[in-house]
Amino acid sequence: MAHLAIRHDRWGPAVLGLGTLVAALVAVEILIRIGLINRFVMPLPSEVLLALERVVAEEGVLHRFLVTAGEALGAGVLLTVVGVPLGILLDRVELARRATETWVAGFAAAPIVLVYPLFLVIFGRSAWTIVMIGALAGLPPVILKTLEGLRAVPPVFVDVGRSFNLGDWQQFRMIKLPAALPSIFVGVRLGLIFALINVVGVEFLINFGGLGPLINELAERYDLPGTYAAIAFVVLVSICFFAVLERIERWLRPGS
Numbered sequence: 001m002a003h004l005a006i007r008h009d010r011w012g013p014a015v016l017g018l019g020t021l022v023a024a025l026v027a028v029e030i031l032i033r034i035g036l037i038n039r040f041v042m043p044l045p046s047e048v049l050l051a052l053e054r055v056v057a058e059e060g061v062l063h064r065f066l067v068t069a070g071e072a073l074g075a076g077v078l079l080t081v082v083g084v085p086l087g088i089l090l091d092r093v094e095l096a097r098r099a100t101e102t103w104v105a106g107f108a109a110a111p112i113v114l115v116y117p118l119f120l121v122i123f124g125r126s127a128w129t130i131v132m133i134g135a136l137a138g139l140p141p142v143i144l145k146t147l148e149g150l151r152a153v154p155p156v157f158v159d160v161g162r163s164f165n166l167g168d169w170q171q172f173r174m175i176k177l178p179a180a181l182p183s184i185f186v187g188v189r190l191g192l193i194f195a196l197i198n199v200v201g202v203e204f205l206i207n208f209g210g211l212g213p214l215i216n217e218l219a220e221r222y223d224l225p226g227t228y229a230a231i232a233f234v235v236l237v238s239i240c241f242f243a244v245l246e247r248i249e250r251w252l253r254p255g256s
Contacts, residue, residue, distance in 0.1 A: 025045040026045075028042070028045055029044055029045050029046060032044050040224075042224075042228075043224040043225045043228060044225075047224075047225040048225050048228045048229050048232065050225070051223075051225035051226045051228070051229040052229045052232065054226065054229075055214075055218075055226050055229045055230060055233075059214055059217075059218075059226070059230075061211075061214065061230065061233055063210075064209075064210035064211050064213075064214050064233075065210060065211060065233050065236070065237065066210070067127075067209055067210030067211075068199065068200065068203065068209060068210030068211040068212070068234070068237055069210075069237050069240065069241075070127075071127055071130050071131050071134065071199050071203075071209060071210070072134065072192070072195060072196050072199050072237060072241060073241075074127075074131040074134075074135075075130075075131045075132075075134030075135040075138060075195040075196075075198075075199055076135075076138070076188075076191070076192050076195055076241065078131065078132075078135035079134075079135045079136075079138040079139050079142050079188075079191045079192075079195060080142065080188055080191070082135070082139060083138070083139045083142030083143045083146065083187070083188075083191060084142060084146050084184060084188075086139075086143045086146075087142065087143045087144070087145070087146025087147040087150065087184075087187075088146060088150065090143065090147050091146075091147050091150040091151060097147065101144075101147070104140050104143050104144060105140065105144060107139075107140050108140035108141060108144070108194075112133060112136055112137040112198060113133060113137070113198050113201050113202060113205070115133070116129065116133060116202050116205055116206065119132055119133055120206065125206055125208050126208070127208075127209065129202065129206065129208075130199050130202045130203060130206075130208070130209055131199075133198050133199075133202050134194075134195035134196070134198045134199040134202070135195060137194045137195055137197070137198040138190075138191030138192060138193075138194040138195035138198075139191065140191075140194075141187045141190035141191050141194065142184075142187040142188055142190075142191040143187070144187065145183045145184060145186050145187025145188075145190065146180065146183070146184050146187055148183050148187075149179070149180030149181070149182065149183025149184050149187075150176055150177075150180045152179075152180070152183065153175065153176050153179045153180060154179075157175050157176075157179060158171060158175065158176070160175075161174070161175045181249070181252060185245065185249045188245065189242065189245060192238075192241055192242070192245070193238075196234075196237065196238055196241070199212075200212045200215075200234055204216050211230055211233055211234050211237070214230045215227055215230045215231060215234075218230055
């Protein structure tokens, strides 16, 4: 019985999520067929499913998928290796935090994608433009959540470290950073969302890269099922990244 309970706990959420998705697609299919949703705006989900094979076979979608995934990975690595240290810096330097925290929060709401002409001048029509805009768009949540996690460490934890005569670096490595990891990972997840949105958006705008240009091409052909099928691959990129990030978090926090 215990074994069955463990399996239920492990697969229950996945089954519920998949069942909800299938039910939603069936409901949309019915609404389109009875005319409550215009099929010239949204194609039948069954047509999108049939278009998946065609898009894979005729549009080179697997290569495009890898290109977009690589650009998103580059942006994700960049926003992490830059954003987390900046959050740590703001936690350590009070004057810098008070001077820039509001600006960073405001920067999170800025439409970074609109500055792509400037990045085209700097980096040219290349993957670097896409990666840099994606990373820049994802920096604010990483910085802010890192800062939030470090500042939320209970003072009693720090006091215990002092009682063991731990130095500043030892307290940071053994106490503050592990305690802040959940918040840091939330920031990285949010940063990846912003990064992926901007990666695909810039690909679409400059017609360069992987899935973004494909969506543009299919939309210009008014191939609605193919367009939605290509968008489904963008969602798949996001799912892959979040699955990998969850495994990394479990590895860094084995007791979670």
